Amino acid sequence: MAGLTVTLYTALQTLENTQTELQTASNNISNAATTGYSEETAVQTSNPAVHTTSGWLGTGATVSQITSARNQFLEQRLMNSMTDNSQYTSLSTELTSIQSACSDSGSNGISQALGNFFDAWSTLTQNPTGLSEQTGVYSAAKDLASAVQSTYNQLNQIATQIPGQVQDTVNQANQLIDQIAQLNTAIAQSQTPTCQANQLSDERYQAMDSLAKLIPVSFSQDPATGMVTVNTTDASGSLTVVSGGTGTHITTSSTITGGQLGGLLTAQTDLNGYISQLNTFTSTLMSKVNNISEGSEGGNPVPALAVFTGADASSITASTTFLTGPTSSELSSSALAIANLQDNQVTFTDGTIATPEQYLGNIQQTVGNDVQQANNNQSFYNALQTQLQTQQQSVSGVSTDQEMVNVIQDQQVYEEAAKIVQTVSNLMSAVISMVS
Numbered sequence: 001m002a003g004l005t006v007t008l009y010t011a012l013q014t015l016e017n018t019q020t021e022l023q024t025a026s027n028n029i030s031n032a033a034t035t036g037y038s039e040e041t042a043v044q045t046s047n048p049a050v051h052t053t054s055g056w057l058g059t060g061a062t063v064s065q066i067t068s069a070r071n072q073f074l075e076q077r078l079m080n081s082m083t084d085n086s087q088y089t090s091l092s093t094e095l096t097s098i099q100s101a102c103s104d105s106g107s108n109g110i111s112q113a114l115g116n117f118f119d120a121w122s123t124l125t126q127n128p129t130g131l132s133e134q135t136g137v138y139s140a141a142k143d144l145a146s147a148v149q150s151t152y153n154q155l156n157q158i159a160t161q162i163p164g165q166v167q168d169t170v171n172q173a174n175q176l177i178d179q180i181a182q183l184n185t186a187i188a189q190s191q192t193p194t195c196q197a198n199q200l201s202d203e204r205y206q207a208m209d210s211l212a213k214l215i216p217v218s219f220s221q222d223p224a225t226g227m228v229t230v231n232t233t234d235a236s237g238s239l240t241v242v243s244g245g246t247g248t249h250i251t252t253s254s255t256i257t258g259g260q261l262g263g264l265l266t267a268q269t270d271l272n273g274y275i276s277q278l279n280t281f282t283s284t285l286m287s288k289v290n291n292i293s294e295g296s297e298g299g300n301p302v303p304a305l306a307v308f309t310g311a312d313a314s315s316i317t318a319s320t321t322f323l324t325g326p327t328s329s330e331l332s333s334s335a336l337a338i339a340n341l342q343d344n345q346v347t348f349t350d351g352t353i354a355t356p357e358q359y360l361g362n363i364q365q366t367v368g369n370d371v372q373q374a375n376n377n378q379s380f381y382n383a384l385q386t387q388l389q390t391q392q393q394s395v396s397g398v399s400t401d402q403e404m405v406n407v408i409q410d411q412q413v414y415e416e417a418a419k420i421v422q423t424v425s426n427l428m429s430a431v432i433s434m435v436s
Helices: 002-030 072-101 109-124 131-190 198-214 259-293 328-340 356-396 400-435
Strands: 040-046 050-052 055-057 061-068 218-221 228-234 237-243
Touching (some): 002 040, 002 061, 072 131, 072 218, 072 259, 109 328, 131 237, 198 259, 259 328
Antiparallel strands (some): 040 061, 050 055, 228 237
8 A cells, every 4th residue: 555655646746746737838838028027937856765575666757947048148148238239329320410410412501512612712813803703602611601600500409419319218228227236135035946937037037138239238147146247348347237136327427428318418428529620620621711811810800800609510601791891802812812722731730730621521431431430330139139038038938839839748747647646546446445
């Protein structure tokens, strides 16, 4: 009877194990399309054997724990690719808007206005007192000032929007930091050496993935508590944002070097550089043209004859009276000198030596190159992220085909265990009948 009792116990244990495995497979199939879910497995361990007169007798197995399929090394690589992809996607979006604001095909924009401006002065040299020629110069100066101001205003509008985007990104990151810290606490309270908090762990990984899109993320896990320590990266190095159940917020003054926030901060820095170059172009051009029109180079300047007023691209305006007063000879000389600026190299206030058109073209080329580089990087890291997501799914994702195979196997095991129970029950009944 002792042997039959052990056999019955083993068969009953098998039935319980199979039910657990079927429930695990059912849960996997139900969550096959759930974002962030990792496949669960019912892990069985052998029970201790019992000693009988015939020797040591096995007593089956027990489901010791339900594990979640995670590869932390692969998860970290995936988070890194998410950070890089998000950074360059954000940067590309902002720079594309900036490029559109600086749009200049040569037939419109500042380049065209600048060419028309110099052409109008060249035409004036042929008939300095001609009404049509003078009207053309006034119109060209006004159009140039308008084109410069229009470009500046568009760039400045983008510059005023980026801080709001930075603040929104920081707020999202801080919410995720708090969520990860809260999940840390919940996992530590729920997890035991034989019972993993798989659902909470999936939620935490999903939150860390979302955080990695906003800022750089690296993590390490305490095997004893299940808690993770999460670090980010700024200009000064590594910065801990989650330690145990405590989250440390980042601020808009943080110098984060990656993710959506890093892309926005880079775009902000680049944009400030473009605006600075536009101001340098404008202030230098205004100075060179006004020095000629005012007669400053002759040592007897007349400020009322200045072609442009203002300090830089934000305030440049064109006068409508700068041709009033000078003699025909003076106008001819000034017109020729201004027209010659088109092909003459001048020293800009930032030390660059170039013609006005070359300096302007350099600004546009810099923007174009930055956009192209951001697009290339975004394409590369997007492809890398896709590749790593495929690898991660091969480890953590649910294969419904394999789960169905597992279900069929569990069904067969269950049926066989049930037969053993029935057989042992019959044998025990027979023994009891014989004794009685």
